Amino acid sequence: MRVAVIGVQGDVExxxxxxxxxxxxxxxxxxxxxxxxxxxxxxxxxxxxxGGESTTISKLIFSNSIAEKILQLAYENKPxxxxxxxxxxxxxxxxxxxxxxxxxxLGLMDIWVKRNAFGRQRESFQVRLNVKGIGDYDAVFxxxxxxxxxxxxxxxLATFENYIVAARQGKILALAFHPELTNDTRVHEYFLKLAxx
Ligand code: GLN
Numbered sequence: 001m002r003v004a005v006i007g008v009q010g011d012v013e014x015x016x017x018x019x020x021x022x023x024x025x026x027x028x029x030x031x032x033x034x035x036x037x038x039x040x041x042x043x044x045x046x047x048x049x050x051g052g053e054s055t056t057i058s059k060l061i062f063s064n065s066i067a068e069k070i071l072q073l074a075y076e077n078k079p080x081x082x083x084x085x086x087x088x089x090x091x092x093x094x095x096x097x098x099x100x101x102x103x104x105x106l107g108l109m110d111i112w113v114k115r116n117a118f119g120r121q122r123e124s125f126q127v128r129l130n131v132k133g134i135g136d137y138d139a140v141f142x143x144x145x146x147x148x149x150x151x152x153x154x155x156x157l158a159t160f161e162n163y164i165v166a167a168r169q170g171k172i173l174a175l176a177f178h179p180e181l182t183n184d185t186r187v188h189e190y191f192l193k194l195a196x197x
Contacts, residue, residue: 001195004044006070007034008060010052010085014180015188019048022188036060041069044078046195051084051142051178054115058089058103067106074108079171079194087174088113088145109169110151117146117163117176129177131166132157134186139165139177146176171197 003023005015012034019032033040041047047070049057061067074080082090088098089106091113098105098115118125124142131137132155139158146163150156158166165176171194179187 001028001030001045001192002043003030003032003046003048003192004041005032005034005048005050006041006057006061006066006086007036008066009056010050011178011180012050014178015048015050015083018180018185018188019192022185022192025185026189026192028192036064036066038065038069041066042072044073046079046192047073047081048191049080049082049086049089050180051086054085054088054098054145055101055103057085058105061089062104067104070106071108074106074172077171079173079191080108081173081175081191083175083178083180084142084144087147087176088115090172090174091147093149108172109167109174110154111147111164111167111169111174112149113145114148114163115145116143117148118144118161127160129158129160129165131187134190137184137186138182139175139179140181141165141177144176147174171195 093112
């Protein structure tokens with residue numbers, strides 16, 4: 001299988017490394033490519049949108065038809081994962097910051113998102129979560145967004161401080177934290193397995 005990591009901005013290389021490890025652990029033959037090319041995204045079996053700056057990533061993916069190709073893959077029922085800024089891009093409903101910055105969203109999940117939900121005083125922190133389908137998981141949050149509301153068709157996988165911080169809708173997976181910044185490959189394994197469901 002080929003996994004594309006959208007490589008316009010953010011923690012791209014970290015996702016590539018963890019995804020490669022996860023493929024190996026699952027004994028699945030595959031390649032992982034960081035890409036800025038719509039054509040490469042179109043020929044992939046799964047896509048990851050990394051954390052970074054949602055406004056910047058949005059501009060770049062909508063200006064060169066990467067966004068269109070991600071939507072196409074999602075409609076073909078291929079797995080798409082967004083982490084942190086990637087979660088913001090997956091959502092259908094942004095907050096006032098998203099509106100103010102004119103950030104275009106992919107709208108693949110029926111969720112309401114809040115940028116920088118945990119405030120300035122807690123720019124980054126680590127916390128142990130219980131993630132449905134995975135178990136106890138030490139999650140790293142960096143200027144993280146959160147999901148404030150979700151439609152019933154969204155499966156809530158983890159919550160923290162009354163916010164939803166991990167969710168799934170079909171094969172679309174959204175995480176407020178950074179699974180690429182720890183040595184734990186379980187989130188990426190969970191994601192890759194969706195390709196075979
Ligand atoms: N605060 C960033 C945003 O709103 C997301 C932070 C991250 O991806 N680490 O785009």
